[in-house]
C-alpha cells in the first residue's frame with residue numbers, strides 16, 4: 001500500500017467531508033446530497049407560506065418537484081422546472097460542481113451545465129421524506145447551547 | 161532552555177508507542193471489514209490486542225471478548241470490552257506523550273482523583289446508540305450504506321434533547337455525516353480507519369453509562385485568556401478558550417479551558433458562526449477586545465474545564481495573551497486528564513514560542529523541525545497560513561497525531577511590514593477585515609434566514 005495513504009488512514013484527525021461554501025439561503029434554504037439524491041427545498045416566488053420540494057436521483061437522474069403538500073409542480077413538463085434549476089445552481093454553489101456531479105454520477109462536459117447533462121426524466125415521488133429532513137435540519141437551530149467540556153470535539157477542528 | 165528540551169521531545173517517540181499503535185492499527189483494519197465474519201488476519205489482530213492487555217485488570221474480559229467475537233458472537237458486552245481495550249492502549253500512548261511534554265515544558269500536573277459516575281442519564285437512549293454502534297461493528301466500515309447511516313438519525317435527535325448527552329450526540333452526528341459523505345464506503349480509495357474507529361470507541365464508551373467528567377467545584381478569580389480553539393462540524397460549532405485562572409484570594413494559577421458550543425447546520429460557515437454565539441456577549445467581547453475576565457462562582461470540573469456562565473463574568477482591563485503566556489504559563493499548574501478522555505487527540509497544551517524561523521510548514525525549535533497544524537486554522541477567524549508563515553512568535557497548542565504539531569491560536573507577524581498580533585477569535589463580535597465583512601454581507605444573514613424559517617415551520 002502507498003505509504004501516504006497508510007499514514008493518512010492512521011491519523012485521528014483528517015478531513016473527510018469537504019467544507020461547503022457560503023451562499024444566500026433565502027431562495028433555496030435547504031440543499032443536501034443524501035439518500036442517493038440531490039434534494040432540497042425551494043421557496044415559492046409568490047407565496048411565502050409555500051415551498052417546493054425538488055430532487056434528482058443519483059444514477060437514474062429521475063427528477064421530481066412538488067409542493068410540500070404533494071401537489072405536483074405546474075412548471076414540470078418534459079424538462080426540469082425553475083425550482084429544479086434553482087436547486088441545481090445552489091447545490092453547485094454549496095458543494096462545487098465536481099462533488100455534485102460525482103454524487104449524481106453525471107458527466108458534465110467542460111463548460112457544460114449540470115441540468116443539461118442529466119439523462120433522466122420527470123417522475124413522481126412523495127415530498128414528505130425530504131420535507132421532514134428539512135424540518136429536522138431547521139430543528140438544529142433550536143437546540144440549546146452547551147457549555148459542557150465535549151472532549152469529543154477535539155476530533156473535529158474548524159478548518160479553512 | 162525549554163526550546164532545547166522541546167527539541168529533544170521531537171526527536172523520538174516514548175518507548176512502546178509504536179508497538180501500541182500497531183496493535184490499534186490491526187484492530188482498526190479488522191473493524192473496517194466488520195465482525196460478521198472474522199478472517200484470519202482480523203482474528204490475530206483481536207488476539208494481539210487481548211494479549212497486550214493480558215496483565216491488566218481487564219485482561220480476562222478482553223481475552224474472552226476477542227475469542228467470542230472471532231467465533232462470531234458479537235454481544236454488547238464483548239464490543240464494550242474491545243472498545244475498552246483499544247481505549248486503554250491509546251490511553252497509555254497519551255500518558256507517555258503527555259508526561260514527556262510536561263517534562264519538556266517543566267509543567268506541573270495535578271493527579272486525577274476518582275470521580276463519581278454521572279447520575280440521572282436516560283439509559284434507554286444509550287441503548288439505542290449501542291444498537292447502531294453494534295450494527296457498524298458487525299457490518300464494518302466497508303459495508304456501510306445509506307440505510308445504515310440514516311438509522312442513527314433518531315438516536316441523535318433524542319440525544320440532542322438531553323444536555324448531559326450532548327457530547328455523544330455531536331460525536332455520532334459528526335461520524336454519521338462523514339459516513340454519509342463516503343457512501344457507499346466499499347468504493348472509497350482511502351478509509352479513515354483510525355479516525356472512525358476512534359469515534360466508534362468513544363461513542364461506545366459514552367453509551368455505557370454517560371459521560372465521566374466528575375463533580376464541579378465553584379471558583380472565582382481572574383481569567384486571563386491565552387487563546388481560542390474552534391471546533392466545528394456540519395451541525396455544531398464550539399469555541400474553547402484556553403486561559404490561566406488566578407484564584408481570588410491567592411493560590412497557584414491554574415491552566416483552564418472554558419467552552420461554548422452552539423448547534424448549527426452545514427450552510428452556516430465562516431465568520432457567520434459567531435452570530436450563533438451572540439448569547440455570550442461578555443466572553444465574546446473579551447475575546448475580540450483581548451480583555452481579562454473577572455469570574456464569580458464558575459463551576460470548575462476536575463479535568464480543568466470551567467463551565468461558562470456569561471452572567472457570572474465581567475470583562476476588565478485589556479490583557480495581551482502574549483504577555484499572559486510569557487508571565488503566567490511557566491508557573492501555572494495543569495489539570496489532570498479524566499482517564500477515559502486519555503487519547504493522543506486530547507493533548508492540546510498551551511505554549512509560547514518566540515524568535516523562531518519558519519518556512520511556513522515547520523518552525524525551528526531547538527534545532528528540530530516542529531510542524532504547523534495548518535488544518536486547525538478556523539475559517540471564522542483572520543489567521544491564515546500566510547500570516548503563520550510570516551510569524552516570529554506564537555501562542556499555540558501542542559498536539560500529537562502521529563507526530564507533534566503546533567496549532568496556532570495567535571501569532572506575532574507582519575502585515576505590510578508592520579508588526580501585528582493576530583488571534584483566532586479577533587472576529588468574535590463580527591469580522592473587522594473589510595474583505596471578510598464584504599464576503600459575509602454577500603451571503604446575507606444566513607442565521608436569521610434559517611431562524612425565521614424554523615420559527616414559522618416548526619410551530620405550525
Ligand SMILES: [Zn+2]
Pocket residue numbers: 052054065066073074075076081082083084
Ligand atoms: Zn418545480
